[in-house]
Amino acid sequence: MVRTRIAPSPTGIAHLGTAYTALRNWALARREKGQFIIRIEDTDRDRYVEGAEKIIFEALEWLGLDNDEGPNVGGPHAPYTQSQRLDLYKKHAQKLVKKDKAYYCFCTKDRLEKIRLEQQARKELPRYDRHCRHLSPAEIKKHLSANDPYVVRLKVPQKGVTVAHDVIRGEVKFENSGLDDQVLLKSDVYPTYHLAVVVDDHLMKITHIIRGEEWLSSTPKHILLYQAFGWKLPIFAHLPIIRNQDHSKMSKRHNDVSILSYRDRGYLPEALNNFLALMGWSHPAKKEVFDLQDFVTHFSLERVQLTAPVFDLTKLNWLNGIYIRKLPDADLALRLQPFIPPGCPDDIFKKIIPLVKERLVTLADFESLTEFFYRDIKLTTKDLTEQSRHSAPDTAKALKQFTHDLEKLSSSAWQTQKLDAVGHAILKSLSWSPRELFMTIRVAVTGKEATPPLFETMEVLGKKEVIKRLNYASSRLRRDFR
């Protein structure tokens, strides 16, 4: 039975890296009909942010990555929040001390800081000098009975090599002599990540640990811990990390890394999932566009790349446009609900959708693309006359004539086809190029040079509004000319 997990820390936003890792863990569990677990790692009380946990679940739910166990849904290994499992970690730390695999360390932070500075001055690598590793039982007892604060440290073997078997990278070897005696239990009796992650992954029967590459160098510590407890090792897979454009580890300094901000900026979850899936992995059928279900059936750790990919918003934009265009109008209307601009009437909103669908990169683009439909437009003589070689009086005359012909159309005949016919009839009687005439009209009616097709736009705008705008444009031209 495959059991995977993600273990985010509630330190603020829900990070894109979490979505990236979650997607892979989730897909593997779903493919194997196993379980996907979410565990909250809130053992750092200094970095804890109220409400951060809620944001994480909101983000994953938006992406459609549902979990089988976790603080939100419970499960056989509850609780799934580490701060509620403190006794467990303490018990396990003590167990290791009893087995002589760990030891109490009473060194003060001041002392640790001092030796660190000394080591730095001597250009040695900063690490614990193992002062308390060889304390006599009497000394330990003395400290304990004096209620001296302590931490529990792992007794890392001085010799030998710890080998990590990584599904993606193969064998990775670490000299034990290069490993520090890692703190397992902090003086506030909270566990460190290393203790908590190993205890929980074992107790929760996690079979595959799929996490970011930044964890690779702490894997030997974890393996040592598994061995100290006498537990079976899980399968490790270290994913390449996502990078900024400058190739450093992705951070908010260079990118927007908040999952929910992508939602708020008008990205579709299916686009973000598809995009994230393509980072460091490729579809065996070489597909670029595929849904979550397709990803589940085709995802495998074997196809994961070793090179860390660069986050490329351009490609996300492309995918987002594709997914928007794929949406039926009614569905798009639903997705657009949070993005309906102030002052946009419902009937207009519905009519505009097919006109802008293939022009939207994000849902948030809707407002800037459609504003002129329901808000006053700004217009200058220059805007109008710039569209052709013709003079202002001639332009006014042409617009006036067009307006005149439009007025003859009954309200029921106010349709794209009829409007198109009127437009082309005028074109024939003038010596204007199609582009000149229609651009001039477009600017007169919309105030913009790039809009949906002119006559469709006019149909949606309605006879009254179009005539009004045309009249304003020609009067403006005449006035400025005089």
Next chain:
RNA sequence: GCCGCCAUCAUCUAGAGGCCUAGGAUACAUGGUUCUCAACCAUGGCACACCGGUUCGAAUCCGGUUGGCGGCACCA
């Protein structure tokens, strides 16, 4: 500094010794369509970091160099 990981177009990638004078996608450029933009179609330029070795033959295997990244906390 030490330990570890990595190295194909600008970017995402295909490639697991001959199918590669390196394929696809995005982006870019040009053209087509056209009332503009978008979409769509076509075309184009752009890469195996370097040096050795193994082999009849290397982007693919090995070694080294260089470069990039990650980790070295009572943070995760």
